[in-house]
Amino acid sequence: MSKQSKAPAQEKEKKPHKDRDHHKEKEEEKSSNMSIKTILTFVCLGIACCVGYKGYLETRVNTPFDSQKVVTKTGLAVPEIYWGSYRPGTYFGLKTREPYSPVMGLMWYFPSKLGFNGEGIRHWCEQGDNLEHYAWSQHDGKTFGIQNIVDGPVVFRTSFVKRIGGTNGGDWTARIGVYPNGDALEDETISLVFYTAIEPQTNKGKLAPSTFSHITGVVGETKELGKFVVKYHNISGRIVRESYLSVEAKGLQLLKETIVTTLRVVPDKSTGTRHLVLPGDLTQFKEQQMAPNFVATQLEVTVPFEMDVVFESGSFIDRPNTLSGHVYERELLQRADSFHKKFENTFELKKKNFTDEYIDFAKIVFSNLIGGIGYFYGASRVQSEHTQTPVPYWKAPLFTAVPSRSFFPRGFLWDEGFHGLLLASWDLDLELDIMSHWFDLMNIEGWIPREEILGQEALAKVPEEFVTQINSNANPPTFFLTLRYIIQNYIERLTEEDRLGALERLYPRLVAWFDWFNTTQTGPLPGTYRWRGRDAKTNRELNPKTLSSGLDDYPRSSHPTDDERHLDLRCWIMLGAGTLAEIAKLLNRESYKYMDTFAYLFDPKLLDQLHWSEDLQRYADYGRHTDDVALKRPPPPPPPSRPSPQEMVRVVLTEPRDRLVDTTFGYNSLFPFFVHGFSSNSPRLLKMLTDLRNPELLWTKFGLRSLAKKSPLYNQRNTEHDPPYWRGNIWINMNYLALEALNYYRKLEGPYQQRAQDLYVELRENLISNIYSQYVKTGYVWEHYNPKTGKGQGSHPFTGWTSLVVLMMAEKF
Structure with a gap:
């Protein structure tokens, strides 16, 4: 066969190979497309998951x-x-424990002293009102309360009594009495405003004015309370003029403003005087009549005067009598008698030989906390x-x-x-x-x-x-x-x-x-903890605040970093672990996890390794720190610019380094003592007791100051606008913890037992006598006390943790 005749045969043999190659290319292309799609799918899924x-x-x-x-x-x-006095921000107010409860409350003012923008109207508790005194004298937290308020020439006595009955919360009555403070007032009148209000735009009820016994009261209804009425009874005294307001208020925070903007001046032709009155029902003057959510009754009265505000539930169908007049007085006396007996049974202050004056003080302080x-x-x-x-x-x-x-x-x-x-x-x-x-x-x-x-x-x-x-x-x-x-x-x-x-x-x-x-508050090393929230970038603060610690401006390391170790937080965690272990045992749960954590954090060798300063013999925080800082005002720019004075900024005079913040000694240093972190024969305990009594450190005749006099930032401002807060002032919650620890060690047999006993007796006496004497002088207990004079400082009344003075008196720890 010739070569020519073979050629077509060879070409025929090659053709199938070309088809296979083409098919293979197609498959590879398809596979590649699928791979891309798969990748894209996974990418999309990843993005979606992210x-x-x-x-x-x-x-x-x-x-x-x-x-x-x-x-x-x-x-x-x-x-x-x-029901209860659950509106602590008002001088006198009541509400229920419901999300959208109606609120009842009292305002008052002297017509002759009312300012243009409502200055002089008392409603919310305000330090700027400069009242000489206001405090619950008795309050049991459940059934009744009695409060005294001194406002210049008058003394108020507000009280309330609750009566259970029906299916919608029962009745209550509040008595509002206003009396001369000292010499009798001549021709002085005072305007009392008692109101009922519902939060707007909640559709949680309805109110309307209604007249009972010639004084405008309220009829209302809510889902929880059902139908109810609020009536006013004149117990004694003269009402010069009565007026009322029925209106849609824009918010519970604007009730006083609503009164101010609606007051009208009405001349009295018979006497030639003018009266400030409320204008009545304002909803009827709107184009579309609206249901009021704020109804207030104003009584301009002469002093002395007493009235009862009577709330009656429509569901109380077998009510024996109206809780007013002599019925109210009898009920109030019974509740007060029960309160006095329970107070003595609980705190045993008579058995501890406190005088009646001290016991009355303790009742007031306690009543203000629970009230x-x-x-x-x-x-x-x-x-x-x-x-x-x-x-x-x-x-x-x-x-x-x-x-x-x-x-x-x-x-x-x-x-x-x-x-x-x-x-x-x-x-x-x-x-x-x-x-x-x-x-x-x-x-x-x-x-x-x-x-x-x-x-x-x-x-x-x-x-x-x-x-x-x-x-x-x-x-x-x-x-x-x-x-x-x-x-x-x-x-x-x-x-x-x-x-x-x-x-x-x-x-x-x-x-x-x-x-x-x-987990979230741990520090850089095992067994260490760090408060979050410090501002590492600020240059306005001498020492960046640690608000989360509760000790606010108490000095920590000068330059916050993630490597800080905070002593107090470590001790709080140790206390939490020990307490949780006890609760687990009580509930028959596994407690070993928390006992192990407690034992680990209780280890004195680990505590010393992380927080003990051998040089200064004290416990301290650790962090990036320098004491050599100051607040200085930046120099003004050159003329011709005339800018306003610039705010002072922090100037670092010596670079910080990682170290214990051991030049600072104060409340934070005491935390291992607070949580009973020493054995009864520990030399650390002896050092702590010695330092406690040192007047150059924390000891004063008024209590333990928060920061030692020798500490670099003692009594220093943190910014030019922020006076020292936890930098020397005496705080009662920390002093209570110190007394509790002294009480623990004075009962624990050991070589320092008597020293703990002596310190306990002296510190307890100093605290109680100063808080009481400041109350007598000022009419209040205070947020903190001056370490030099014992004078009450900060906000007042501060019957939060300062009320722990009652437990100090009762020796309950």
Whole structure:
């Protein structure tokens, strides 16, 4: 066969190979496309997962903790505390424990002294009102209260009594009495305004004015209260003129402003005088008639004068009589008698030979703490590192005491643990209810906001910069202090079925709370802890504040870093671990985990290794620090510019280095002592007792100062605008912890037992006598006290943790 004849055959043989190659290329292309699609799919899924996870992280800060609520009964289910003086920010106000409760309250003013913008109207507790005194003299937290208010030429006596009955919360009556202060007033009148209001835009009820016994009262109805009436009875005295207001108020925080803007001047032709009156029903003048949410009755009266404000529930159909007049007086006397007996049974001050004057003082201080319990509802504003802007927490109620009715009329987390020591002594169920409300505010991370600003009235009292709560910032876990106190003093009561049930519901949240602290607040080394929230970039503060510690401007390391070790936080965690172990045992749960943590943190060798200064023989924080800092004003720019004076800034004169902050000695240095961290024969205990009594360090005849006189920042301003706060002033909560520790060591056999005993007796006497003497001089107890003079300072009345003086008197630790 010729070559020519073979050629076509060879070409035929090659053609299938070309097809296979082409097919292979197609397959490879297809495979490549699939790979790209697969990759793109996975990329998209990854992006979606990242976006989803980011969204998940964003929502954690305002997602509630996933377990049974601790509060299982509230509102009408607990009728004995349904109504109360739960508006601590007002001089006198009442409401229910419901989210959108009607509020009742009192305002007053002297017509001859009323300012153009309403200056002179008393409503919210304000330090600027400069009242000589206002305080509950008796209050049992449940059934009644008696309060005295001194305002220039008059003395008010406000009281209330509750009566259980019906299905909607029962009745109550408030008596408002106003009397001359000293010499009788001549031709002086005073205007009393008592009101009922409902939060606007909630559609939670209706109000209307109605006349009873020639004085305009209120008829109303809400879902929880049903139908009710508010009546006014003139008990004694002369009413010069009566007027009323029925209107739509724009908010509960604007009730006083509503009164101011609606007052009218009416001449009296018979006397030639003028009267300020309320204009009546303003809703009828609107184009579309609106239902009022604010009804107020004003009585211009001569002094002395007494009236009863009677609230009656429509569901109380078998009411034996009206709670007014002599019936009211008899009920009030009975409640007061029960209060006095219970007070002595609880605190035994007569047995401790206190005079009647001291006992009356103790009753006033205690009554102001329990009478300052408030019920709030609303949503906090919170932020995390995963949210670009603040977001709302979920709406929730809070039942809590407050530090100060004038300056801090809202809930503070670390304050409430100290309040609970006194409240648990009086009424354990009441304290467990308060604690339960706080722990129901826990989010899924185990975090509780350190400051709760719930509702219109609370928000109106807080500067904008303090409203947002950051979820990385802690606050001392003082509820472990409360629980330790309860277990040590009231274990028999705690193991009763209802209370043990509350503890069972609390337990998972206590675990989550402790775990949150023990993970998010850890320091750089094992066994170390660090408060978050310090500003490492500021140049305005001499020493950047540590608000989360509760000790605010107490000096820490001068240059905040992630390598700091904070002594007090370590001790709080140790206290929490020990207390949680005790609770676990009580509930028959595994406790070894917390016992191990407690033992690890209790180890004195580890504590010394991390926080002991051998040079100065004291415990201290660790961080990047220099004492050589000062506040100086920057030099002005050269002419011709004429700027206003620049704010002072911090100047670092010597570069900081990593070291113990041992030149600072104060409350923070005492924390190992506070948590009983020494054996009875420890030389560290001897050193601590010696330093406590040193007048050049913390000792004064008024109590222990917060910072030693020899510390570099003693009594120094933190900025040119911020006076020293925790830099020398005497604080009663820390002094209580010192007394508690001295009480512990004076009962513990050892070589320093007598020294602890002597210090305990002397410090207790100094604290009690100074707080009492300042109360006698000023009419108030105070936020803190001057270490040189003992003078009360800061906000007043401060019947939050300063009320611990009652437990000092009772020697209850």
